[in-house]
Amino acid sequence: AEALAGASEPRGLVRLAVPMSFGLLHVTPRLPDFLARYPAVSIDLHLSDEVVDLIGGGFDIGLRIAALPDSSLRARKLCAVRRSLVATPGYLERHGRPEHPDDLVRHACLGYAYLPASDRWRFTDPTGTEASIVPKGPMRANNAEALAPALRAGLGLAVQPDFMIWDDLKAGTLERVLPDWALPPIALHLVMPPGELRPARVTVLIAYLAQVLSTAPWASADHP
Structure with missing residues (x-):
């Protein structure tokens, strides 16, 4: 034994x-x-x-x-794992809140290189309508955390998973953008x-x- x-x-x-x-x-x-x-x-x-x-x-x-x-x-x-497009309240006050993914072409987008099809952000609304844009902005990185300082400094919007930002969302230092549009699960x-x-x-x-x-x-x- x-x-x-x-x-x-x-x-x-x-x-x-x-x-x-x-x-x-x-x-x-x-x-x-x-x-x-x-x-x-x-x-x-x-x-x-x-x-x-x-x-x-x-x-x-x-x-x-x-x-x-x-x-x-x-x-x-x-x-x-929920992913959301997010930005600081200050960024949104300065540049406006997008109402449709097509509006993002006029915004600074912070890109993550290891997203599936990282050259394009794809969204779906509750009716099944799809939209996609090519994000352009001041920074792109192969690590999501590397984007956090620029995101929190209000330099642009970024797609981030909730495990990175849930504290920011609770505190109100980041807000979900286009909340009715979902990213691929x-x-x-x-x-x-x-x-x-x-x-x-x-x-x-x-x-x-x-x-x-x-x-x-x-x-x-x-x-x-």
Whole structure:
């Protein structure tokens, strides 16, 4: 019995790949609690906004925020991720509030390079009408958090996920723009290489991340 208990105790290294901004904001603050619960487990954390090859890179678990295409990976949806076009009240007072996506051609737009079809913003209204624009503005970056200072300084509008801006929305320092127009839906997924058998160190981290991330405040539809 003692030998079986020792074999099942989570221990060893787990390799985890997560998007950069999401990882810094919402994963790394949670890891100390996990590591305190499982002192025999260690984590090799890889932060990147690029799509990482889990199998080729030897990763046990990945987090992906996207509309996932079909693949050989196993995926578990944790929660929807709402994205919104936002700006500061000051920017909107100076430049006006767009009423239709076509109005954005007259606005400064801060672009994120890793959006699907990042050269174009696509919107759909409640009737199913679609509209798209090519964003142009003073800054474009391959990391959403890199746009935050320019956004909060009132230099333009940006498409941002709620996990980045929910505090700003609650405080009123950012406002949703074109709230009746939705961007293409995406979600937070746990992804894993194919296979049924996983070491205990991997299964406990999967369960922990699923619990803390699916119940995060920004994942709730109740916030502004």
